[in-house]
Structures are given as C-alpha cells and as structure tokens.
Amino acid sequence: MASQKITSALLSVYHKDGLAPLVQLLHQRSVKFYSTGGTQSFIEQMGIPVTPVEELTSYPSIFGGRVKTLHPKVFGGILYRRDHDDDVQTADVYGIPALDLVVVDLYPFEETVASGASDDEIIEKIDIGGISLIRAAAKNFQDVLIVSHREQYSQVLTILTEKNGASDLEDRRRFAVEAFGVSSHYDTAIHGWFSGKSNSVAVTQLPAHSGIPVALRYGENPHQQATFYGDLDALFDKLHGKELSYNNLVDVDAALQLIDEFSGPAATFIIIKHTNACGVATAPTVREAYLNALACDPISAFGGVLVTNGKVDLAAAEEVNKLFMEILIAPDYDEEAMALLKSKKNRILLKRKPAEMGGKTFKTLLNGVLEQDKDTVTETAAQMRTVTGKAPTESELRALEFALKVCKHTKSNTIVLARENQLLASGVGQTSRVDALRQAIEKAKSFGFDLNGAVMASDAFFPFPDCVEIAHQAGVTAVVQPGGSIKDQASIDYCNAHGLAMVMTGVRHFKH
Numbered sequence: 001m002a003s004q005k006i007t008s009a010l011l012s013v014y015h016k017d018g019l020a021p022l023v024q025l026l027h028q029r030s031v032k033f034y035s036t037g038g039t040q041s042f043i044e045q046m047g048i049p050v051t052p053v054e055e056l057t058s059y060p061s062i063f064g065g066r067v068k069t070l071h072p073k074v075f076g077g078i079l080y081r082r083d084h085d086d087d088v089q090t091a092d093v094y095g096i097p098a099l100d101l102v103v104v105d106l107y108p109f110e111e112t113v114a115s116g117a118s119d120d121e122i123i124e125k126i127d128i129g130g131i132s133l134i135r136a137a138a139k140n141f142q143d144v145l146i147v148s149h150r151e152q153y154s155q156v157l158t159i160l161t162e163k164n165g166a167s168d169l170e171d172r173r174r175f176a177v178e179a180f181g182v183s184s185h186y187d188t189a190i191h192g193w194f195s196g197k198s199n200s201v202a203v204t205q206l207p208a209h210s211g212i213p214v215a216l217r218y219g220e221n222p223h224q225q226a227t228f229y230g231d232l233d234a235l236f237d238k239l240h241g242k243e244l245s246y247n248n249l250v251d252v253d254a255a256l257q258l259i260d261e262f263s264g265p266a267a268t269f270i271i272i273k274h275t276n277a278c279g280v281a282t283a284p285t286v287r288e289a290y291l292n293a294l295a296c297d298p299i300s301a302f303g304g305v306l307v308t309n310g311k312v313d314l315a316a317a318e319e320v321n322k323l324f325m326e327i328l329i330a331p332d333y334d335e336e337a338m339a340l341l342k343s344k345k346n347r348i349l350l351k352r353k354p355a356e357m358g359g360k361t362f363k364t365l366l367n368g369v370l371e372q373d374k375d376t377v378t379e380t381a382a383q384m385r386t387v388t389g390k391a392p393t394e395s396e397l398r399a400l401e402f403a404l405k406v407c408k409h410t411k412s413n414t415i416v417l418a419r420e421n422q423l424l425a426s427g428v429g430q431t432s433r434v435d436a437l438r439q440a441i442e443k444a445k446s447f448g449f450d451l452n453g454a455v456m457a458s459d460a461f462f463p464f465p466d467c468v469e470i471a472h473q474a475g476v477t478a479v480v481q482p483g484g485s486i487k488d489q490a491s492i493d494y495c496n497a498h499g500l501a502m503v504m505t506g507v508r509h510f511k512h
Helices: 020-028 037-045 053-057 072-079 085-093 109-114 119-124 129-139 150-162 169-196 246-259 286-296 314-320 335-341 394-408 433-446 466-474 488-498
Strands: 003-005 008-013 032-035 101-105 145-147 166-168 213-215 227-229 236-240 267-273 276-283 304-308 325-330 348-352 360-365 368-373 415-419 422-427 455-458 478-481 501-504
Touching: 003 169, 008 037, 008 072, 008 129, 020 032, 020 037, 020 150, 032 037, 032 053, 053 072, 072 085, 072 129, 101 129, 109 119, 109 169, 129 145, 129 169, 145 150, 145 169, 150 166, 150 169, 166 169, 169 213, 169 227, 236 335, 246 267, 246 276, 246 304, 246 325, 246 348, 267 286, 276 286, 276 394, 286 304, 286 314, 286 422, 314 335, 394 415, 394 422, 394 455, 394 478, 415 433, 422 433, 433 466, 455 466, 466 488, 488 501
Parallel strands: 008 032, 008 101, 101 145, 304 325, 325 348, 455 478, 478 501
Antiparallel strands: 003 166, 213 227, 236 348, 267 276, 267 304, 276 422, 360 368, 415 422, 415 455
C-alpha cells in the first residue's frame, strides 16, 4: 500500500511538549485515539475523546505501570498485514483494531543516568512497552507510520497536512529507519550502563545524545547513506539557511575544535576547507581577523566553513558577504549584520551556544570501534625547550604558539608556516614531511607572503635535517617540533650553524 490513510492512532509518550498540535490535527481528521496513563489524560484535557488501552485489552496497567501495552490486541493491531487475507481474518475474529499511527517517546534513560539517580530509579527508566511498540511499528512500515521521538512531531504535521491525513510508503520507511536508530541507541546505552556504568565501548560506539538519529540527504558522496546521532540544538541556534549536510557537519566539528584553541580579548577568524584550516588570523576586530585569514588562501576559502569567536558586526559582515561560503559560526551577530548575511538564501548561519562537545573520539574500522581521548594538550611557550644556541624572540615564541595550535588540528604529515597572529600557509596530509614543507612554501609565495622572519611548526619530529635546511633557505628563523628522533642532533647542528632558533615540546600531534 503506497498511500496509507490514518484512521487510528496509539499514543504513549513520556514528554508531552509539542504533542498538542499533532493531536489536534489528527482529531480534525476524525482519527480514533488509543492511549495510556499520562498521555490519555493529556488528550482528555484537550477535550478530545480517547479510548484507554485498558478498555481495548480488558487488562489494567499492572505492576506499577511496568505492563500497559504488552497485549495481542495492541501489538496485533500494529503488526497484522493489511494485504494478507489470513491476517485480516484473524484480526476480525479476535476484535483487533488496525493501528495506522504509533507515537512513542521513550523513558529518559540516559538523562536519568546523567542525573546521578540511584540504580533502582535508573532501572525503572528502562522502557519496555515503548521500545517494543517502536520496533513493531517500524517492522510493519508497509502499513504503519511510527513516530519514535518528539522531535519528529513537526515533520509528521507537515506530511499529514500536505497529504490530506495520509502517509506514503517512502515516508513510513524513512521514519522506520529513524525508529530502529532510536531503538539501537537506546539499547546500546542500557547495555553500556549495565556492563560498566556507561564507560564501555558498547555504549560509546555512538556518543550519548538527547536527540534522535537524523537521516541526512547522503554521506560524503551522493551514493552513501548517512545518519547523524546527536543534539545540534544544544550547540547552536540555526538562524538561517539550508539543512546541514554530512560534509558540513565534519567541517563544523573541525572548525570548533580549532577555534576553541583561541581566546580573547582579540578576535580570531578561521576558514576551514575539508577539515583543514586554509586561513587563520587573530586581530583587534572581527573584520580585520577575517581579512587576514582570507589573505592566507582566498582560492581555497571559496565554499568554506567560517568560524569566529567574536561578535559579527556590520563591518565584518560586509566583507564576509563578498565570499561564497557554506557556513558562518559566531557567538553573536549584530542585527544589521544578520540582515545582510541572510541575503543569500542557502547560506547557513549558526549562533554558537556555550556547550561541551565531549572528551572522546571514535572511529569505526575493521570489525570494531576505536576509542581515544581527544588531543587536549596545547603547548605554550612555557613547555617549549630551547635546544639551540639561539633562543626565539618573544615575538617568535608567540608566533610558534600560534603555529602549533594550527598544526595540531591539521592532517598529518603537516608543516605550518606563520607569523605572530597569522597563518601564512600549511602543507597538509602529505606522506613526506619534506613534501608538506615544500607545499607550504609554494602556497605562501603564490599568495605574496614574504617568509623572511616566519616560523615553522611540525606535528612530528624531523628524522633528517632536510626540513630545517629547506625552511632556512625560504627565510624561516624559528622552529617548533616535538623532537624524539635518534637524529635530532643533526637538525640542531644545522640550526646552530645557520642562526636558527629551535624549540622542542616532547608532544607529538599526529592527526589522521
């Protein structure tokens, strides 16, 4: 059945916020309601008739509410196949009504764990009936529309309004996919809590979230399916633009990781392309920081993701508006700046909220998942040990700190060239550190930068002195690297012989 008219609905939700408009629309279309407990009372208080599930099953809610909907007349009404004569006859014999729409919002298990509740309280927030309703309705998506989280209410309202109270098979299948995502995450969180108080790999395969799995248009490429698990509303207010894509989300994450390395009072502006910074600058104003960041690589900036830690005023917006970009992220915007930036229909404007993003990273590979701590170490001048006869100047130390922050968040192998408060160029993701350096030098020169007096940062040690030699010939005067090569002394000797300053940190920053 391609199009399914909704004539009956089962509602059993924990959170009632946002439910009323959906109930009202269904009532206007003469949908018959079945419900339980608090949801039943909510519907009755709206003055809308509703049949208690107890009346359908002839059983009351028992065992303190642990058993309410677990009954053949409920699950039969969800699972029987409308195009199977045997199923239809069986439903008729046993008086099982068809349930075309199931709306469920699960007990807040993860929120209860996070609140520090007792084990007994947490156990009682393990939803049994709700998760079973979700799985049953999703299984029979050919005939039933499953709404598995309150964040879907507005989507369902749109579908039922546009399609005159009916859903298409494509709609039902899409909601079924999201429903199984909700079920999977919910059970994974429960398993994680039981097996190690939420610290096991089982629960952290998907980071905890308060939202639902959101199906994206596609993944990195159009032939790949993709889903986001998380709560973007906790991180941003989306002020304008199209929906975020898979690649947008990857770049936004890279942008936030890097911007968090910088703090005021000066403004920092960053331009990200394919997760790497192609422009970074710090300046007294957002406008100046943006222009200095753009100067680093105005070609790569086209279609990039932009982020700043300063309020975007009209002066900054007038410059930014000249660039085609995907996304701009800022802690705030002036009213005039916002009006101008909204002139491009698809441009995504995000207002960042003060929220934590977690301290772990995860990567699926082979037949498992890798988990590690995020790289939260950022060395300052205090952790930089001078290993050459010549020490960096105060200005060079500040430039080395700046370069190292960028280097840490750039794909390995990487070399970063910078001055105080401005990225000049970076060599990104090269299989050879020498190739990364040559790439950085060539890019810097192509955009008119004079490298005399610049500094260089490397994410890992130099196995040979070739990098410091090439950098010196280009004009670099100070270098920061972790050290640790058995041939460190060869690089040190070259620097001493040619008047370069070199510091070592003892910390490697590979990024793959």
